Amino acid sequence: MATLKQKKVVAKILENNGNISKSMREVGYSPAFAKNPKLLTESDGYKEEAASFLYQMEKERDRLIRAMAGKDLEKVQYKDMTGAVDKLTKNIQLLSGGDTERNTTSINISFK
Numbered sequence: 333m334a335t336l337k338q339k340k341v342v343a344k345i346l347e348n349n350g351n352i353s354k355s356m357r358e359v360g361y362s363p364a365f366a367k368n369p370k371l372l373t374e375s376d377g378y379k380e381e382a383a384s385f386l387y388q389m390e391k392e393r394d395r396l397i398r399a400m401a402g403k404d405l406e407k408v409q410y411k412d413m414t415g416a417v418d419k420l421t422k423n424i425q426l427l428s429g430g431d432t433e434r435n436t437t438s439i440n441i442s443f444k
Contacts, residue, residue: 334377337361341372342381342427350426382427389427393420
């Protein structure tokens, strides 16, 4: 089970643009411990909290993608919706330790 500090770090990482060490210091971890964020990110509690947070973000991103497909693009702010999807995708990548930059990106969408 995640500790209160681990839960706070997961939320702070997004505020700090993926800077885990800074997030750790801001929630009360010692500067010495924060110099090696891998000690935190490889802990079971952190992984559990990050997985829960990621699941919620992925559900929201998927909801937006489905909404975009069913909208009359003349009436909605397509730029705002794609921006939200883009930001959620980047934040998911940051929290999961995935790459945040690529030369090419592909999204597979299927509708039934």
